[in-house]
Amino acid sequence: MIIQDVINHLEDYAPLAYAEAFDNVGLLVGDKQNEVTGILVTLDTLEAVVDEAIEKNCNLIVSFHPIIFKGLKKLTGKNYVERTVLKAIKNDIAIYAIHTALDNHINGVNDIICAQLKLNNRKILIPQAQTIKKLTTYVPKNEAENLRNAIFKVGAGAIGNYNHCSFNVEGVGTFNGNENSNPTIGEKGNTHFENETQVSITFSKHLESKVIKALHKNHTYEEVAYEITTLENKNQNIGIGKIGELQTAMEETEFFTYLKQNMNVNVVRHSNLLNKSIKKVAVLGGSGSFAISAAKAMGADVFITADLKYHDFFQAENNIILADIGHYESEQYTKNGIVAHLTKKISNFAIILSNINTNPVQYF
Known part of the structure; x- marks a missing residue:
């Protein structure tokens, strides 16, 4: 099996055509014709992850986030991005990033969150235009x-x-x-x-x-x-974010306890509680402030996302509860989904889930 074979499986799963225009997805480092010795799946590609790939004899890292996002003009090892890329090149390790191609997939990042929260009647929150x-x-x-x-x-x-x-x-x-x-x-x-x-x-x-x-x-x-x-028609099967319903409505504090347990988070930043029951839940893994109006328009009782700024919380306007669970926390189960997909497609080849916690945010 060569790296291109793995890429074919990944792009059948999440075609790069649906990645956002600002993104940098696909094969970022390496030769797609190289024979695969092992596949390591991670949320982020850092130096420690490359070290793990070397230790486990994996010459292909499948990463959710791209390590190269903006253009690199030099490779001198002056920052973590350059050091990671240099180490991968020196050790002949390829890096593939899937990012927003999987964000926009109907069974991708946001559906994985919905599954963690056991939401029913799931729909795309913001269907992608011109698909x-x-x-x-x-x-x-x-x-x-x-x-x-x-x-x-x-x-x-x-x-x-x-x-x-x-x-x-x-x-x-x-x-x-x-x-x-x-x-x-x-x-x-x-x-x-x-x-x-x-x-x-x-x-x-x-x-x-x-x-x-x-x-x-x-x-x-x-x-x-x-x-x-x-066509201008909206494709209801491609787009970012998801909205679904709990099996049974919950009181707000009960729901926050449920959210923390099911998403494995210790802290939730949120807007004012409204003293209403929670039934309809909108989710968007990663930075999702741009989708607040969509969640409100869809009648969500709560919108779960990450990276909300101070003024973003004012947009709740006592119509919805905004819940920021953290960027890493909202996407942490994504790599499990990638492993599950590749394992089904490549049943005779070990797909290894990275053990490295790449969350750069710590809590005291």
Whole structure:
């Protein structure tokens, strides 16, 4: 097995196409053609984690957070980022970061929090925009079914709980090939009229290259006419944050005790209690102040996230309880989810969960 094989499993799980534009995801250090000796999964890649990888004979670190976030102009070892990268390079250890690609996955970071809190009826809190595309093409009527099936086979045409979805309109297409053409139907130099079917199929944007490849492979025309457009429709299966419901409503203090136990935290910073029961819970692992308005709009009783600043708490406005459980604490179970996924996909290969606690925040 080579590193690229592991990357394929990771990107089938959380396609990088859905990572946020500001992020730095994918293979950050190393050669993807190297043979894998071991895989170490961590929340953060630090020097201590690289040391652990060396000790456990792992030459691939799969990290949630990227160690390289901003551009590196020098590698002199003057800070923890440069020292970590240098140590990885010296020891031929590759580093792959998944970060917001997993944040935006329906079964990713935020679903893992929901599972810890045993929330039901889970939905995406903020669906990601412009993740749905549409292919429109024109094919001879008797070839339409074969073309549709080939495009469905690569994953296009799935809408919610339905698949093989398309729209088809019959009409007449015309074309006239020049002297350099080699038409599969009709003759060059003569205008040809062909009974065609216009086929329209939607697909998730990470499938675009596969859809185009299937289109060209299964279309008989020398020049394939097609359009790909990006739709404004919201994809309810891709986006950041989650909202769900407790099995039974809890009083506020009871819920905070439940939250601390299930998320393994000792301290929760929160806005004013409202003397109301808690039933609907919104979550967003990591820095989530930008989602406060979304949590309120979705009718959440409490919004659990991290890195809230002083003025962020004013946004509660006695309509919701804001609960900051800490950045590391909100994402601490993410690496377990990555290990579980890779273990299912690579059953004959040891996937090692890092023992290093990378939380830089301590409490007295």
